[in-house]
Amino acid sequence: MTQELFRQDAYLRETPATVVALDAQGVLLDRTVFYPLGGGQAGDTGELVLADGRTLRIADTRKHKDAEGQPSGAIAHVPAPGQEELLAALKPGDALTARIAWDRRHRLMRFHTTTHLLCHLVPQPVNGCSITPEYARLDFHMTDPLDKDALTAGIARLVAEAHPVTVGAITDDELDANPALVKSMSVQPPRGTGTVRTIRIGAGDIAIDFQPCGGTHVAGTAEIGAVVVTKIEKKSATTRRVVLGFA
Template sequence: MTDDLFRADAYLRTCESRIVRLDEAGIVLDRTVFYPLGGGQAGDTGTLALADGRTLAIADTRKAKDAEGRPTDEILHVPAPGQETLLATLSPGDAVTARIDWERRHRLMRFHTATHLLCHLVAQPVNGCSITPDYARLDFHMTDPLDKDALTAGLARLVGAAHPLAVGAITDAELDANPSLVKSMSVQPPRGTGTVRTIRIGGEAEAQIDFQPCGGTHVANTAEIGAVVVTKIEKKSANSRRVVLGWAA
């Protein structure tokens, strides 16, 4: 199991680690700041700095899979192509410094929090999600039309209000008792540990903007998102509307 430091602090950019194992799929560390692809959010990129000063470029981060293809608790750091000679010199136990591409990660964090604001503005179930450094999209299970300008204005209002964001947790039993907290139809929160990680935007009760299970990385305050706009709204099917977010020009 990889100690995923980003769950507790999304602002960590680097950490000291040791290689647990490595194969053709990637490198597993004992602890990491790299977020793996999941929940619609892209995996991190960055570098692993070796003790002798050499640097290995990481092109993607994924969850490792077992023999049946099911995700495990290990995180794979996928090397960029063309580094086979360097990889051949690595061994389990080697010390490395893991460092994410912070500018790229921060864009992902800002977009991910923006999608939660969008869930507040469009109170419908989500049946698809993609969060990249350059755009984000949510597919809503609905038939009514959506207004691009109204959504952009709503996002600007919520960003400008500087709502704080807090990471928390609820028990599996609490989630079972409140199934409406799960906004996604396509991705279910991981269970089995007894608790489920949550994201809360705003205060509690009447002041709450969003509260839902989420394992992704987020900014600490909506003001940090900056200027985002709805660039496109598409009718994907009779009961699906896609909203695409982009950075304001």
């Protein structure tokens, strides 16, 4: 199991860590600040800085799978190509520093929180999601048309209102009693520990959005900055795609 430090502190940029194993999927550490691909959000990139100062570039981060292809509970840091000599020198027990590419991560955080604002502005089930450093998109299960300018204005308003974003948790039983909290039709929140991580936007009686989510987010909507709806597409008779970009 990899200790996932990003779950509670998305602003943690680096951490000391120890190599647990190396295999074809990547480098496994005892703890990490790297977010693995999942929930529509891209995996982090960055570097592993060895004790002697040498640096292993990380091109992607994925959830590690066991021999049966099931999640093992570990996180695989995928090295960029062309570093075979350095990888050969790395071994279990080695101490290093795991450091994410912060500017890229912060763009992902800003986009991810914006997609939650979209869920407030378009209260329809989501049947697809992609969050990258360059753009984000949500696919809504609906037939009514959407207005690009109106959504852009709605996002700008919620950003300017500076709503706090809070990480929390509910029990599996609480989620079962409130199935409408799950906005996604295609991705279910992970279970098995008895609790499910949540993201709340808004404070007190102001409820902008509240849903299970394992991704990384900014601490408040004001931090998002200028995000606009760049495109709205009719992907099928029952799907409307909203694409976001930075202004």
